[in-house]
Amino acid sequence: MPLLAILGGTPLFAEPRHVGTPFIPPRELLHASLDEILDGRRLSNDGPFVRRLELLLADRHGVAHAVAMCNATIAMQLLFRAMDLRGEIIMPAFTFVATAHAATWEGLETVFVDIDRETHCIDPIAVANAVTADTAAIVGVQLWGQPCDVERLAIISKNADIPLIFDAAQALGCDCSNHSTGLATSYDSVASVISLHATKIVSGLEGGAVLTNDDALADKLRRMRNFGFEDYDRVASLGTNAKLNEFSAAFAIRGLECLDDLIQRNSRIRDAYRECLRDLPGVAFHAPVKAESVNHHYAILMIDPGACPLTRDELVKILWAENVLARRYFFPGCHRMEPYASRPAAQRLRLPATDDVADSVLALPASSAVTVDDVVLICQRIRIALEMHASVRDSIQQAAGA
Ligand code: T4K
Numbered sequence: 070m071p072l073l074a075i076l077g078g079t080p081l082f083a084e085p086r087h088v089g090t091p092f093i094p095p096r097e098l099l100h101a102s103l104d105e106i107l108d109g110r111r112l113s114n115d116g117p118f119v120r121r122l123e124l125l126l127a128d129r130h131g132v133a134h135a136v137a138m139c140n141a142t143i144a145m146q147l148l149f150r151a152m153d154l155r156g157e158i159i160m161p162a163f164t165f166v167a168t169a170h171a172a173t174w175e176g177l178e179t180v181f182v183d184i185d186r187e188t189h190c191i192d193p194i195a196v197a198n199a200v201t202a203d204t205a206a207i208v209g210v211q212l213w214g215q216p217c218d219v220e221r222l223a224i225i226s227k228n229a230d231i232p233l234i235f236d237a238a239q240a241l242g243c244d245c246s247n248h249s250t251g252l253a254t255s256y257d258s259v260a261s262v263i264s265l266h267a268t269k270i271v272s273g274l275e276g277g278a279v280l281t282n283d284d285a286l287a288d289k290l291r292r293m294r295n296f297g298f299e300d301y302d303r304v305a306s307l308g309t310n311a312k313l314n315e316f317s318a319a320f321a322i323r324g325l326e327c328l329d330d331l332i333q334r335n336s337r338i339r340d341a342y343r344e345c346l347r348d349l350p351g352v353a354f355h356a357p358v359k360a361e362s363v364n365h366h367y368a369i370l371m372i373d374p375g376a377c378p379l380t381r382d383e384l385v386k387i388l389w390a391e392n393v394l395a396r397r398y399f400f401p402g403c404h405r406m407e408p409y410a411s412r413p414a415a416q417r418l419r420l421p422a423t424d425d426v427a428d429s430v431l432a433l434p435a436s437s438a439v440t441v442d443d444v445v446l447i448c449q450r451i452r453i454a455l456e457m458h459a460s461v462r463d464s465i466q467q468a469a470g471a
Contacts, residue, residue: 073453074390076464081391081446088367088396089268090438092331094323102319111315115295118318123278125325126263129242132280134287137313138294141238141264141277145171147311148260148279151289152206152232159199160208160236161191162404163423168210168236169403177205181404183420188358189369189430190217192422197225206232211240211261214270214364215357223259237280238264241271242328242364260286265317270331270366270436271324273317331436335365341441342368342433345448349455351377355430367398368435374428378458381429386465387454388433393447398432 072078093099102118111117119137126135138144149158149172158172162181169179182195189212196207207226209217217235226233237243241263260283265276281287289306292299297308324331343354355369372381379387381397388395402423404415433447454461 070453071450073387073450073457073461074392075387075454075461076457081393081450082443083392085392085394086434086438086443086447087394088398088432088434088438090434090436091267091272092270092324092327092437094320094327098323098326099320102323103316106315106319113312113314115291115312116315116318118315118322119313122273122313122318122322122325125322126241126278127280129325129328130261130263130280132261133282133284134280136279136281136287136290136294137318138277138279138290138311139313140266140275141236141262142167142171143311144262144277144279145234145236146175147290147293147309148234148262149175149177149206151286151293152234152260154205154232156203156205157201158206158208159196159204161210161212161423162402162420163189163399163426164210164212164236164403165238165399166403166406167238168208169409172208173408178203179403179409180204181402181409181418181420181423183422184426185218186422186426188215188217189213189355189426190215191222193218193221193225196222200225200229200231204229204231206234208234208236210236211238211243213355213357213367213369214240214243216240216243216359216362226259233259235259235261237261238266238277239269239366240364241265241269242332243362265313265321270335270364271321271328273313273321273324276313276317276321332364335436337441338435338439338444339365339368341444342435342448345445346370346451349377349452351375352451352455366436368433369398370431370433371426372429372431378455379461381431383462383465384431384451384454387450387461388447391447391450393434393450395434396432397427398430400427400430402427 074080123135157180158177159180163184182199185192260281265273293308294311297304297306299305351373353371357363
């Protein structure tokens with residue numbers, strides 16, 4: 070049995086295994102795209118690669134428009150502004166903080182609601198209870214690339230006549246139907262935002278896009294991302310610079326060409342984790358409800374504090390010592406981060422499912438970061454750590470006291 074690194078053994082990996090290792094498309098193809106960009110001398114401002122990327126993204130997700138932007142956070146901000154939202158915006162607290170920041174940056178009041186313990190996505194009942202006369206929009210987050218409860222959220226949105234938006238930053242390529250990113254053609258005024266950040270399944274180094282079937286909204290967003298220009302000389306409205314550059318677009322196109330292979334590879338990683346972690350006390354591999362419609366870009370463990378002999382945070386330390394840089398996504402929940410935590414409303418806020426999930430979730434290296442063989446070794450170390458929990462805990466406590 071190998072000696073754990075936290076007990077003085079050699080770390081499992083010489084080089085760190087990150088959760089977010091970017092996928093690099095084949096270099097010769099990237100070089101060819103770069104040459105084409107350099108030869109054409111069109112580097113930005115709605116160039117041919119951005120236009121092609123937009124067509125590919127719209128096609129892949131079955132929507133009329135994809136409006137590419139410099140990242141998903143800015144894309145959300147522009148979307149909120151383009152929709153002229155004012156007042157409160159309902160969203161889960163269990164999300165990457167960008168969801169909340171984008172709304173706050175645009176002057177909206179975030180109303181955090183709880184999540185479903187199984188899916189980790191926003192709880193439609195909590196949403197229905199949070200709707201007030203001041204509600205401007207509902208934001209569902211497609212966490213871990215899973216569609217949240219789109220149907221029930223759409224009913225709430227329709228009944229209350231409140232637009233429904235999806236933060237689908239993690240959901241690129243999830244299912245090819247319109248539900249892939251939460252966008253359903255049958256519901257008006259709905260848009261989804263995907264991310265092309267370096268850590269995402271398909272990356273443009275940085276990047277994002279708004280997906281929508283609303284022609285007027287797409288036109289408005291295209292103007293807004295380019296200083297409000299309507300044509301060469303005419304500025305029609307307030308705008309900013311949220312454009313995606315040509316190299317980012319080309320990088321993302323090359324990634325999209327590999328997307329189906331990536332999803333298949335991710336599924337094999339998922340299966341390996343699930344198989345190797347079976348029967349471990351208090352450790353559960355998070356299974357999306359509709360596995361066939363998910364990109365499996367994230368490998369999420371749930372550590373049950375009542376049943377697992379080690380805490381989630383002890384496991385993080387053990388894994389980091391092995392150079393397995395597992396992450397506590399998304400601890401501690403947006404409602405416990407600034408500027409939200411010190412707001413008066415936060416003192417009264419009770420989000421038990423969010424708090425429990427945020428305390429027990431552990432994201433493991435997945436996707437491009439690991440091979441199936443790596444997964445087997447990582448799980449072996451977790452198994453050993455649980456078996457030797459008493460000495461491991463002693464060692465962690467001694468290190469903390471030193
Ligand atoms: N909504 C949701 C639900 C999101 O998850 C996100 C982004 C957004 C909105 C906003 O989308 P963007 O505006 O970013 O397009 C990372 C990413 O920065 C962030 O994009 C992502 N979610 C979030 C889940 O993860 P951090 O703070 O955890 O990143 P960082 O720098 O710690 O990187 C993660 C790991 O990846 C590290 O272990 C190192 C490794 N890595 C990272 C980069 C950037 C690499 O190996 N190479 C790299 O180039 O937020």
